[in-house]
Amino acid sequence: MKFVVSSTALLNVLQTSSKVVSNKNTLPILDNFLFDLHDGVLKVTASDLETTLVGSLPVESTEQEGVIAAPVKLMLDSLKEFSEQPLTIEANESTWEIRISWKTGQLTIPGTSGLSYPTSPEIAADAKQEIVSGADMLLAGINKTIFATADDELRPVMNGVYVNIEPETVTFVATDAHKLVKYAAAAETGTAASFILPKKPANLLRGMLGKEEEDIRMEFDDKNVVFYLKNHTLICRLIEGNYPNYNAVIPSNNPNKVLVDRVELLNGIRRVAVCSNQSTNLIKLEIEPGVINLTAQDLDFSVSAQESLTCDYEGEAIAIGFKSTFLIEILSNIETQNVSLELADSTRAGVFKPVYDEAPGADTLMLLMPMMINA
Structure with a gap:
């Protein structure tokens, strides 16, 4: 194998692909990138067996095609030191030595045969489904929900983002x-299906979708999903199992409605939460017409804090407790100036919704379970 390639272009592909590589690989070969040069295109594959990312890069010139596995850390450490310039990369297929040459020097690093690199899983033809999604919609769905995913070994289905596809809507859901969090966006899919996307590939997609200008094609069956991006293909194993019935836990009849400035409420919670109990992070909201009283205390350290904020409120006076860290997470992931909080009583979940000036193209709902307020 011998080819010439831009140092910056190669480094960009390697840095993106390297995010897949695990620190605890079960197979030593997975500590390598797989370089596959064919028809003037270099394909760089990185995998941890669960998730595989394939980056494509046109090379400037090709003298000899081939396949080789190159060590991830050495390749990245070497290429980081180059300014933009053409590099000649040559792999000896008898010794598997990789030589990188440039105008003023060269370096050699040990590679290995790529024959033992695991092959990417394929989508079963008889169960394959396909949709095309806007990159912005997919990115928004992951951004809105991924913070609410769990780290629960006993309930793995909750460790990912649930994607529910309907003919005219795509809904993203995450819960711990x-x-x-439930984010529903209008989309003409023409099909009905669902899958649970694990957290790691969801985070990888987040990092790549911001640079995508065209629509993203997705193919999936009951075990794997493939995302086709402009210069990358992401293949990942889905989380198998039945996702909880999330609609059943969203309270539908909430007579008490609060409209409040989101930033003021968020900053007030941050100030008051400093004095909350370190083990529970409990913060109490006492809501009555025109005012929200925030209080927190830690009797062990004799500290307490209180703050009052103005609001618009419809309903009876109510006192409810929430974990301050969860409140901050939810309010930080809403982008509108004002937020609506709907409550039934102090024992049922609070429903947070962004308040838009104009009708949005998507529907966002965030739900938080209350905590008991000790008298």
Whole structure:
């Protein structure tokens, strides 16, 4: 294998692909990138067996095609030191030595045969489904929900983002049993299906979708999903199992409605939460017409804090407790100036919704379970 390639272009592909590589690989070969040069295009594959990312890069010239596995850390450490310039990369297929040459020097690093690199899983033809999604919609769905995913070994289905596809809507849901986020966007899919996307590939997509200008094609069956991006293909194993019935936990009849400035409420919670109990992070909201009283205390250290904020409120006076860290997470992931909080009583979940000046193209709902307020 011998080819010439731009140092910056190669480094960009390697840095993106390297995010897949695990620190605890079960197979030594997975500590390598797989370089596959064919028809003037270099394909760089990185995998941890669960998730595989394939980056494509046109090379400037090709003398000899081939396949080789190159060590991830050495390749990245070497290429980081180059300014933009053409590099000649040559791999000896008898010794598997990789030589990188440039105008004023060269370096050699040990590679290995790529024959033992695991092949990427393929989508079953008889169960394959396909949709095309806007990159912005997919990015928004992941951004809105991924913070609410769980880290629960006993309930793995809650460790990912649930994607529910309907003919005219795509809904993204995440929950950790304390908080729940549901983001529904209008989309002409023409099909009905669902899958649970694990957290790691969801985070990888987040990092790549911001640079995508065209629509993203997705293919999936009941075990794997493939995302086709402009210069990358992401293949990942889905989380198998039945996602909880999230609609059943969203309270539908909430007579008490609060409209409040989101930034003021968020900053007030941050100030008051400093004095909350370190183990529970409990903060109490006492809501009555025109005012929200925030209080927190830690009797062990004799500290307490209180703040009053103005609001618009419809309903009876109510006192409800929430975990301050979850409240801050939810309010930080809403982008509008004002937020609506809907409550039934102090024992049922609070429903947070962004308040838009104009009708939005998507519907966002965030739910937070209350905590008991000790008298």
